Structures are given as C-alpha cells and as structure tokens.
Amino acid sequence: MREEVLLLISPETAGNPDRLKNRVARELSVDAKTIAHVEPLRRSIDARSKRVKIRLKVAAYLGAAPQLTEFRAPEVQSVDHAPPVVIVGAGPAGLFACLTLIEKGLKPVLVERGKDVRSRLKDLAAISRQHVVDPNSNYCFGEGGAGTYSDGKLYTRSTKRGDVREILETLVRFGAPKSILVDAHPHIGSNKLPGIIGTMRKYIQQCGGEVHFGQQVTDFHRENGRLTGVSTAQGKTFLGAAVLLATGHSARDIFELLHAKSIALEAKPFALGVRVEHPQSLIDQIQYHQPQRGEWLPAASYSLVHQVDGRGVFSFCMCPGGIIAPCATSPGEVVTNGWSPSQRNTPYANSGIVVSVDPKDYQATANDPLSGLRFQQNIEKLAWEAGGRSQVAPAQRLVDFVANRASHELPKTSYFPGVAPAKLGEVLPPFVNRRLQRAFKAFGKKMRGYMHPEAVVVGVESRTSSPVRIPRDPESLQHPQVPGLYPCGEGGGYAGGIVSAAMDGQRCARKMAEAILRS
Template identity: 60%
Template sequence: MDCGGLFLFEKKVTNFKIENDLIKSVETADGNKYDGDAVILATGHSARDIFELLHRQQILIEAKPFALGVRIEHPQSLIDSIQYHCSIRDQHLPPASYGLVEQVAERGVFSFCMCPGGIIAPAATNPGELVVNGWSPSKRNNPYANSGMVVQVALDDAINYFKKTNPDSNELKNEKNPLLLMYFQSAIEQTCFKAGGGKLVAPAQRMVDFTNNKISPTLPSNSYLPGIHSTNLSEVLPTFIHKSLQEGFKAFGKKMPGYLTNDAVVVATESRTSSPVRIPRDANTFAHPQIKNLYPCGEGAGYAGGIVSAAMDGEKCALFCAQQFA
C-alpha cells in the first residue's frame, strides 16, 4: 500500500479490453473496470473461465500435456514399516514418505504430492465434478499415508478419448482447439462425480482389486470425509490411464515390497496436477508474444508446479514487468 499498491479481494476478472494488441483495462464481474499499463495473469490451473476468455478473445494459448490418475491411501504404519524396515516406527523418526516412478509402454506413471500422516480432500472447483487432492497437517499425525498416482496425458490421448466416448461431441469439432485437454480433464471429473453418486462421494477400489479388475466387496477405513463408493474404476478412468496404473502398481509393489496390498484404497480422480493449458510468453521478457503487456504467470500459465515455484515465478514476472514500465 505504501508503495502505491492496492489489493482488491473478492473481485472476479471477466473481461480484458484490448486495443492494438495491448490490454487497456481489466473488467470484473461487479461491472468495474481497472485501467493499467500491464497485466500479470496468475489465476491458477483451475481458472477455466479465464482460459475460455483468452481463447474467445483470440489471445494465443496452447494445449499443455499434464498428468491424471488417482490418489492412493495406505495405513501410515505400513509405509513406515516398508521404508524403515521395522515393525514399529521409532518415536524420533518422522512418518515415512516415498516417491515412485515407472515407465509403462513409454508413458510415465509416477507418485505426486505424497502426504505422510495426511488427509485426502475434495478439490473440485465446479458443481458436478469430482477432484481429490491431499495434504498433511503440520504434525503429520493422521493414521494414513496418501499420494497422487498419475499418468502422463498428451493431446492425442484427449482426441482419442473423445473419438471413442463421444465422436459427435463439440470438443472434437476442432482437434487443434487448445482447450481440448482441459475438456478431457473436466469430462473425467464429471464421470467420477456421477460414479460416486453425488455429494462429492468418490469412486474407489482396493489396490489389488484395482490391478486385478475386481470390484471390492468392502472398502477400508480412510481419510476422505465425504465418503467413498466401491466402483470398478476401469469403468470410470480412460483405458490408457487405468492400464498404465495397473502396470505401475505391480512395478511399485516390487520396488517397495508390501506396497501392493488390498489394505490400500485407490480413489478417483487426481486430475489437477498441473495446468492443461499453457499461456505462451517470451523467454527473455516474460511478455505474451502477441499481447505485449500481458505477463502470464505461475501454475495456471504453465510455468510453475507448487507453492514455491509459483511464488518465485510471480517475483520474476513482477521484476520483468517493472523493468519494462519503470
């Protein structure tokens, strides 16, 4: 504030006023208009309305490969015993974590955002969609260990998915649509919402049952508060994701003996790993190649993954922007 800054909370950007390839002002949902020399756009990887706005205004954006899969949860005591090679974790040791990666038919399958002593949480941003994520309280003292388990997704995967599931869909009318991967992400989230039966109940399967394609008669206790519903996840996830995860889990069971177990539960879907869209920018100036005073920033623009890298990207964007307009 002392340096001339003003923070406006609860303001939703709904439009950019563009003249001669420059954003002259930003409009918000309450009808206000804010003029300025430049715009740093850091609206995160779930701001689908912003991606649609950019596309509608013919501001260059690109489909960006991302990763989608499930969240898996084990008893923390099991992960401790595997990682520390002991039956009970010593009180001086922290709850154990892990990182797993496997190449399955030239496609990466990997653990993501592993949360020791953590909680699986609902993370959807639109009604009718189901997204799970994970977090750990500072004491990491929950009895569960959860992790994202995701598979790389490229543009062709989304095109093939829509060809198979809905060949007449609007999404397929233009295979070069930069929003295709975002539509794919949303379609899986909607399928998961329906499979859970609503109210953010998540479709789930025990881990060995998942690899054997067998419906689980019961599900273990777990940390996901809205509840889980026994489902054959092969009917929910795209086949290439389901099969890659099945093979990945078998490989992970060999790398970490005891990891592949029916005491673990697989919950769908972990879909917001990174942005399915990239907003391009010049590597030297950080400005958009077409709209010269637009600075795409952070995870939503495709330049960060996680809190620290997003913060650092914000700092860099602010510096480049200040240099340009000082």
C-alpha cells in the same frame, strides 16, 4: 570460531540437543563445553540401510555464541502513489509478484475471485459436509491459491528457474518455521500456511498495495492493443500499466475467455490418475525397516516412478500423515488432491499416482487448444457420477483395482465426504487405467507390502498441472500477441508447485517492473 561438520547419526541423537553437541564435540576433538552453539544447516533422512540415519550438516561455534540471522518481515515500503500494476490471482505466483513489485517501487492491485484465508474455511467445510462446491471459493480458489490448504511441501526440482533459498527465506520472514531452511524436503503444513499467507497480504496492504477479494475477472481492458486492466463479474474495473495473469491451472473460465478473444493458447501435457491411501504405519514399516517409526522419525514418505509402454507413471504430491481433499472447483465434478498438517500426524499416507497424458491422447489441434481441458473435465464428471452424484468419491481397494474386480466394501479412508465402491476402470480412460494397474504391480515389488489389502485407490487425481499453456515471449515474458499481458505461474504453464509458482511470480514481476520503469 565456526566449524562445519557433516554427521551421519541416529534420529535420537539428531533430535536431542545435548547428545548432538556431544557428538559434534567428539567429531571436532574438543570439549563440549567449548561449543557455544550448534546450528543445523542441512538435514535429510538416509533410510537405505536397516538402521535409519540422519544426515546432518551443522555449524559449530566454538568460544563465543554467534550473532544469529533474524528473519524479520521486510520493512514497509510505501508504494501508495506509485504506478499501479494489476495482478490477477492471489496464489503463490500472484503474491510473490506483489512482493517483488513493491520492492521495485510499483503498486500491486491484486484481484482475486475467492475469499480471504479465514473466510475460505467455511466453504471448504461445506464441500466436505454438505457436498456444496462454491465455484469461487474452494480448495483451489481463494487467498493463497491452491497452495493454502495443502501439505505445503516446498521441495522443487526447478532450481534453475530462480532462487529457491530466497523464496524459503521470504516464507520464514512471514512466519514459516526456520526448519524449512534446513530440511532437504521442507514442508509447512495446512494448519500453518493460512497464517503466513494472511501476514503476507497484510504487509502488501501496509505498503499501499490493494487487495480485492470476491472479484472474478471476466473481461480484459485494452488500450491501443496493450492490456491495461481487467473487469469483473461483480462490475468493477481495475486498471494499471500491465496485467500479470496468475490464475492457476483450474481457472477454466480464464482459458475460455482468452480463447474467445482469439488470444493464442496451446494444449500441453499433464498427468491423470488416482490417489492411493495406505495406513501410515505400513509406509513407516516399509520405508524405515522396523515395526514402528518411534519418537524421533517423521511420518515416512515415498517417491515412485515406473515406465509403462513408453509413458511415465509416477507418485505425485505424497502426503505422509495427511488427508485426501475434495478439490473440485465446480458442482458436478469430483477431483482429489492431498494435504497434511504440520505434524503429519493422521493415521493415513496418501499420494497421487498419475500417468503422463499427451495432447495427442485427446486429439488437440491448434484450433482447439482447450480439448485437454474438456478431456479432464469429462473424467471429473464421470467420477462424480460414479461416486453417486455428490462429493463422495469412487474408490476401490488397491488389490481389486489391479485385479480388475469390484470391491464390495471399502476400508476407512481420510477423504471426509466419503467414498463409494466403483470400478475406476470405468472412470479412467483405458490407456491410463492399464498403465496404472501395471505400475502398481511394479511398485508392489519395489516397496514390499505396498499392495496391502487395506490400501485404497480414490478417483480422480486430475489437476496435477494445467492442460493449457498461455504462450509468452521468452525474453519479455509477455504474450507474443498481447503486449502488457504477462502469463504467470501454474495456469500459464510455467510452474508446478508452490515454490516454482512463487519463483515465476518474482521473475514476471521483475520483467514487468523493468519494462514499466523504462517506458
């Protein structure tokens, strides 16, 4: 017999299987010995009151132990001789599109400018240690896309755009921990993601899909107006029945290429700001209302939002127990983002704090849809100058940033290339700077202790989402001007984050398959 129980329990009970079983038995008024198995279904932290509780939904199996669902890798399905389809970009959108195409009986030909997950590591180290940014291999470009060396947070608000559970189960099939199916705010961690991505790629290859690394797309191939392939800077051409373009928000060359070919693009809102970093122990104290979080609670996170002069200022990609990462994609720019290992066990808590930016702020016009891109790039260059023309990032103590005064020295941060004292108000546009200062003051009131002298702001957080949209027909998902072109994922302007990009990849691949198999 299976009984579902909803519990509000101490973190210690939730983390100890024997105590949990006894608690479930009490709830069901049965002897604990009759419970064969307790399966967690949903877990969240309730830190609203003084004593932090875990809200846990479980299924209790009385009598016989259940047949538990095993999440195995999908069966290899040969698409060796199937019609090929070109996928550009091996981020979550491109990879999930490949998996869906295989399911539908089509052969994905995946073209990626960067390297495989393992080879990418050397280039990431070079950014931190030698301050050298390889424009084809960095935190945004390479196998797995921008999501590979990330926190791997899998929480999304885009639940209407696809089946979130299906994405999470697919990740589990390729090696993600089963806890992501239970946690209200699931995450994988940057140490585990590369293995999962690599397993996914091997499966695509085993099925007969092609994966081409080190191939930067620089041109399109059209037949009778229809997009049927791409050529690369390395001199190769890849042809197929259609092209899915999943190149992410940082592929400025792709936006330039589309614009040069008079393929319509649109400027879109994005967000801009800084990364703020606190000691993790401080965030734990604030959020859990106790001096130490103890053994049973994870590193605490937060989510903040405040309206200033009609604009949203909000926390973005908060990484408890994480690291601030150097995410530039070209030399001569400084860009920050954040990641965490699966244990979220560094002594730092960082988060993007960003202000919504509207196309009106950078005078976008229909003729110049790339003005947002240049606006973004200019701020990244200013950050590079302010940091001392290397990957050293400009930074300021939070209390100094809010008070508009320079910091003479800075606390230790997790940002490996190093930080240099600078006034971020000289890097950020005034409308962003002013709103950030006011929002931080408000955050300090919402979270007592947040305006801590050891908290530091690091510039700039500029790649929150794409400043450009590649239009697509809402029904066919193809570009209205170019049949065969399927703009997809974050670069198209249709996703923000790993899960929503993966869902968009699936959606576009299904539409592609429908159209190709029908014709």
